[in-house]
Amino acid sequence: MPSSPVRRSMIIAAATLGALLPGLILSPAYADDGGPAAGLLDGTITVDAGPLSDLRPEADPTDGAAARLLVVRGVVATVAKLEVSGLDPAAAGHSYGVHVHTGPCVAGDGEAAGPHYNHDKTTSREPARISATTEVWLDITVDRHGRGHATTVVPFALPTAGDGIGSVVVHEHPTDHAGMAGGRLACLPLVP
Numbered sequence: 001m002p003s004s005p006v007r008r009s010m011i012i013a014a015a016t017l018g019a020l021l022p023g024l025i026l027s028p029a030y031a032d033d034g035g036p037a038a039g040l041l042d043g044t045i046t047v048d049a050g051p052l053s054d055l056r057p058e059a060d061p062t063d064g065a066a067a068r069l070l071v072v073r074g075v076v077a078t079v080a081k082l083e084v085s086g087l088d089p090a091a092a093g094h095s096y097g098v099h100v101h102t103g104p105c106v107a108g109d110g111e112a113a114g115p116h117y118n119h120d121k122t123t124s125r126e127p128a129r130i131s132a133t134t135e136v137w138l139d140i141t142v143d144r145h146g147r148g149h150a151t152t153v154v155p156f157a158l159p160t161a162g163d164g165i166g167s168v169v170v171h172e173h174p175t176d177h178a179g180m181a182g183g184r185l186a187c188l189p190l191v192p
């Protein structure tokens, strides 16, 4: 894990994406819907990785952790994969709500991260729905090695960092049906 946030972008072919994420791109859920085919998922890949910024002065299991977010953006769908390491193994079995937020990641200032990215709000759909298909939810459960991971597929093209999203925030509780997950513990900056 690098010591500072990094971001890489590249355009890759559908065939390469298929090799990277075969289960997701050809998932039965999409095929059954007559939804996006593999060709519609080729697009930009971004990787943001680095140490998490601490948002709260109190000690918690995310202190000293690092994360890596891989995002594959397509025309009508986005795949996001989050890997977190360096969590306190004593928290094994605990789950934490994690979301892509619109604002920046500022150490000690959880509010700076702003609200969740919500595609309905972005597209002025009324009323905006709050769900795992209108927002990017990546809740993790800590394993005995202090790691957690999550993958989600959402049916929209997620904007790039600095163009509508700015951070990945780890909350103290699992995400509930209303998108709430309690206090903000730590965040990964998404670098434009």
Ligand SMILES: [Cu+2]
Pocket: 098, 099, 100, 101, 116, 169, 171, 181
């Ligand atoms: Cu959040």
